[in-house]
Amino acid sequence: xxxxxxxxxxxxxxxxxxxxxxxxxxxxxxxxxxxxxxxxxxxxxxxxxxxxxxxxxxxxxxxxxxxxxxxxxxxxxxxxxxxxxxxxxxxxxxxxxxxxxxxxxxxxxxxxxxxxxxxxxxxxxxxxxxxxxxxxxxxxxxxxxxxxxxxxxxxxxxxxxxxxxxxxxxxxxxxxxxxxxxxxxx
Numbered sequence: 001x002x003x004x005x006x007x008x009x010x011x012x013x014x015x016x017x018x019x020x021x022x023x024x025x026x027x028x029x030x031x032x033x034x035x036x037x038x039x040x041x042x043x044x045x046x047x048x049x050x051x052x053x054x055x056x057x058x059x060x061x062x063x064x065x066x067x068x069x070x071x072x073x074x075x076x077x078x079x080x081x082x083x084x085x086x087x088x089x090x091x092x093x094x095x096x097x098x099x100x101x102x103x104x105x106x107x108x109x110x111x112x113x114x115x116x117x118x119x120x121x122x123x124x125x126x127x128x129x130x131x132x133x134x135x136x137x138x139x140x141x142x143x144x145x146x147x148x149x150x151x152x153x154x155x156x157x158x159x160x161x162x163x164x165x166x167x168x169x170x171x172x173x174x175x176x177x178x179x180x181x182x183x184x185x186x
Contacts, residue, residue, distance in 0.1 A: 038064070038141035041149065045175045049142060053119055057126040060113055060138040062147045071111040074103075076125040077144075081166035084182050085154040087115065087147060095121040100132060108133045115140035115147070117168045118175060148178040
């Protein structure tokens with residue numbers, strides 16, 4: 001019979017009479033093991049994201065986002081990207097010309113999810129929001145690319161479903177496996 005790591009840890013603490021440490025450490029350790037870290041399906045994309053992103057803000061996966069009922073979505077891509085398609089209900093904030101004044105109407109305790117193509121620009125915007133006191137901000141891990149790759153819908157400028165997604169560039173477009181890639185600003 002194989003003993004689990006958790007059981008070995010418990011036995012070690014118990015044999016040393018460390019009941020106080022056991023009561024404090026084990027619940028924290030078990031809780032840490034249960035934290036879900038978002039990931040993407042493509043192994044290649046996963047490697048890119050793990051090295052590209054600084055992981056300095058909380059991240060949320062596309063499936064978790066799809067299950068949320070009340071979140072403000074902020075699209076940190078540029079206007080030409082946002083014009084092609086976006087996640088339904090997303091509010092454009094951009095990246096190059098991002099201005100906190102455009103979010104003055106949001107309560108600092110609002111649940112906010114920021115996204116871009118892959119998560120790099122949105123991570124930077126999410127960090128800015130946290131720095132000015134927003135308390136519930138997440139970066140969409142894998143961005144709109146992963147959203148579409150996993151089969152979740154996007155809409156065009158008129159709110160109609162579309163399969164078109166601005167792929168940012170030929171290089172980054174390699175990670176968009178769903179939808180129709182668009183590179184022009186139209």
